[in-house]
Amino acid sequence: MSDALISVQDLTLRFRTDEGLVTAVDNVSFDIAPGEVLGLVGESGSGKSVTAKSLMMLNAENSVYDERSRITLRVDGKEIDVLSLQRPRDQIVIRGGAISMIFQEPMASFAPAITIGDQMVEQLLIHSDMSKAEAKKVSIEMLERVGIPEPAQRFNQYAFEFSGGMRQRAMIAMALSTKPRLLIADEPTTALDVTIQAQVIELMKDLVDEFHMSILFITHDLGVIAQTADRVAVMYLGNLVETGTVRQVINSPAHPYTRGLLNALPKLNDLDAPLTPVPGDIPSPLDRPTGCVFHTRCQEYIGDVCKQQVPEYSFDSGNHQVACHLASQEKSA
């Protein structure tokens, strides 16, 4: 396992709030190999963004990492213990150095009163020893690479002069200009139209091959996952309920929640299939169910064991993991 680019082990993260400690992420472990695209799926409130932000230590001041949590980043033959980086200058490596992030809403992520070019140059000056002129040249090349027409003129424009799709391209150009090993993409296409989404997904696929980087791709859209990811991790209320290759998870989902998500999705090749919602709502993280966190909404609930015991991960041969009592019973039977 030590050839993974980044290993997350037993990540447990709580937030201090007025109502007490809120568990946002509970005992989550996963690895991302170099060049791999890991899709992280889940509803809003499932903790997927918080998990991703942990990799860059971007969570708010009131966050408390459990002492057993470990995040290990391996770059240039060195192991970096991410959670031990406390000073901002030590965090440069995880904030734009080896790890970059693109966000859902590109308008909110660019400073409105600074040109796109100046923002791109600024981060290159921090993360490399380029001169200003070199940084400008590299930035314009990156803008051109992501398909922005007339990059030299665009370099001097502000975010509001870009359309939604162009802004997301500029965001990608900016994130990639420091040549990160891992790109965290938090719902990068959710705010875009399907036609533009298709363009951005294609661009990201090309860039993975070209730069040989890994991507942690966060989305709630299983269709986008099916088209981009190599492996998928499904989150529910701060827990990882299922992980496997994209074919394992989408073609033979093992957790009732994954099955529920797939059944709720409108499918174009079968217009007669009824849409089956996952019943109920995601519970408040202040009031996490005991046992299996999904038991309050589970349609394959098998009795008290679900309510009382936290399910262990069970594996099958292909490293397809699932945390469900039903699945482990079937396996032992």
Next chain:
Amino acid sequence: MSDILISAKELSVHFPLRGFTFGERPVVRACQGINLDIPKGSFVGLVGESGSGKTTLGRAMLKAAPISEGSVTFTDTDVTYDLATLDGQELKDYRKRAQLIFQDPYAALSPRMTVRDIIAEPLEVMKITKTREETDARVREIAAMCRLNLEHLRRFPHAFSGGQRQRISIARALVSDPHFIVADESVAALDVSIQADVLNLLRSIQEQNHITFLFISHDLSVIAHTCDFVAVMYLGNIVEAAPTRKLFSETAHPYTKALLSAIPSLDPDDQHKAEKLEGEIPSPINPPPGCRFHTRCRFAKDRCKTEVPEWREMSEGHSVACHFAEELA
């Protein structure tokens, strides 16, 4: 075909831009020459990218956007309204019959009102009920239809999840007993697991109460599953309209084809390249001449650049605006 409830004929909605003192004021042509008939009791979908004018068309049908040219006619069992000239008491009456469900259930509900007051407000404003008892009875009836219980009615919106809030918005729209509802991106803000629940609720309300829906969405797969009839919009024009199944099996317009192929497939082995649509939707202030889609169309020929394609019926119920639809279908 059954009776037509609402009918748009050559409808255009233009918004003049402010701040231009000299010369001709630029005009945003949000909708241009739209023809759309919505039959009674149907569930019509309107799909298109952002900026295609679908929201404006929905609002024009509610007389919430100005009708610059053409007409919108609303024909109920007892009345006929020409929306372009509707005002006074008749407009008030139309407001009871036609309602809107918004996209964002977090922004659409006042945080200072209880759910009971939110749902009851239209009844009081429109003076539909006379007494408080009558109002309460009506609110409870509608709440039950939208699967909200009595306990919910006493709470404030912040205590609810996205799906529950959307059910409250639906209840508020339903309370005046409308015959026509425009649902503008009503599931776009919801998670897929909840989205299915709201779609099923809208569908069952439509079937039980015979309400006619105009369902606006950017998501073709959602439209495909809920609507009987679909109209596709691009830059202020309807480019193709057909019964849902026909639209998917006999797609004629290149834009509809591009939209369909852009939907990511759920099959990881189906790595088909999307029929890539280059560039982005042009500005509606200065739309391209001829066919408005020609700047992004793979099949565009010289004729498309100059000649506006005619809106014509290809087969029963299936209309399209493309010079070469027959060859491409």
